[in-house]
Amino acid sequence: MKTDELFREDATLLACDATVIGHGEGGVLLDRTVCYPLGGGQAGDTGWLAEGGQRWRVADTRKSKEHPGAIVHRVDGESLPAVGATVRVEVDAARRQAHRRFHTATHLLCALLPYPVDGCSITETYARLDFHTDEPFDKDAIQAGLQRLVAEAHPVRHRWISEEELDANPGLVRSMSVQPPRGLGRVRVLEVEGVDLQPCGGTHVSNTAEIGAIVVTKIEKKAAKTRRVVLGFADASLP
Structure with missing residues (x-):
């Protein structure tokens, strides 16, 4: 089945x-x-x-x-x-579109913050990533970086690579908590052209410009080695 x-x-x-x-x-x-x-x-x-x-x-x-x-x-x-x-x-088209926009935005965050990811949540109303680091984050700098990458309109596409290719490039895996599924012979990777490349099975927009107005709503110190970044839409009434 x-x-x-x-x-x-x-x-x-x-x-x-x-x-x-x-x-x-x-x-x-x-x-x-x-x-x-x-x-x-x-x-x-x-x-x-x-x-x-x-x-x-x-x-x-x-x-x-x-x-x-x-x-x-x-x-x-x-x-x-x-x-x-x-x-x-x-x-539900509106919910799907919100997920696509938020999920792609988290890939931009990964490009701006080069730390391992040890937690992730993508919903209809917000997205968050937890990074494994004790470095302080500059909210304004992250916000400016996201706006720049959205405005640059980078193409977004997926492709499949073999498990052997992934094993040869372990640095592609950014997540500490969610590992790519094994045993299928191939792994789906998501590429934001010139910005980010990593295994991902989620739904995304086809160009960073489609993310639209995204904002950093909160930065939290969740633990000694965990920094959380929460994203929202600039106009929450327009998912």
């Missing part, structure tokens, strides 16, 4: 048709989906499933624990579309 992850190749794809391949873990398992499951610090997508005149709200999307490789769409309501049924899968 496996789900074809359409979002890995095209983060702009917001809908698809899919077949129900199972029930369990609080939701519906599909043979393919455009919904990103919680992982890598990024929140899962929400959206809808539709069949005929029925419509179900997808409250969360998670990787299946019972069926490795499958994705569970947790839906509101007691009745579920039947196994074998064809459903329309739709992503």
Whole structure:
């Protein structure tokens, strides 16, 4: 039982048709989906499933624990579309776009702050990165750096490399807490042209200019060796 992850190749794809391949873990398992499951610090997508005149709200999307490789769409309501049924899968577009903008912005932060990352959270309303360092951070300098990289309109793209290529370039892995998945023979890497290159399975914009007005809302000392940077949108009413 496996789900074809359409979002890995095209983060702009917001809908698809899919077949129900199972029930369990609080939701519906599909043979393919455009919904990103919680992982890598990024929140899962929400959206809808539709069949005929029925419509179900997808409250969360998670990787299946019972069926490795499958994705569970947790839906509101007691009745579920039947196994074998064809459903329309739709992503909450505004939430997805917020995730794409914030996730790409965290890659810019990694370029500006060359320290290992030991925590990450990407949501619809904020993003944060925890850096392993005791160095003080200059909020204004980070803000100016983000604005510059956004304005420079760097192309953003993903590609796949072999596990052997990753092993030969261990410096590509910035995260201390989340390691790239192994055993598939290949690893997805995200490149912000001329700025950042690292393994990442999340959804991103295609150009840094699409991030728009982003602000550093907070810098915190979380521990002796941890500095946290929190990002928000300049206009929180426009995700």
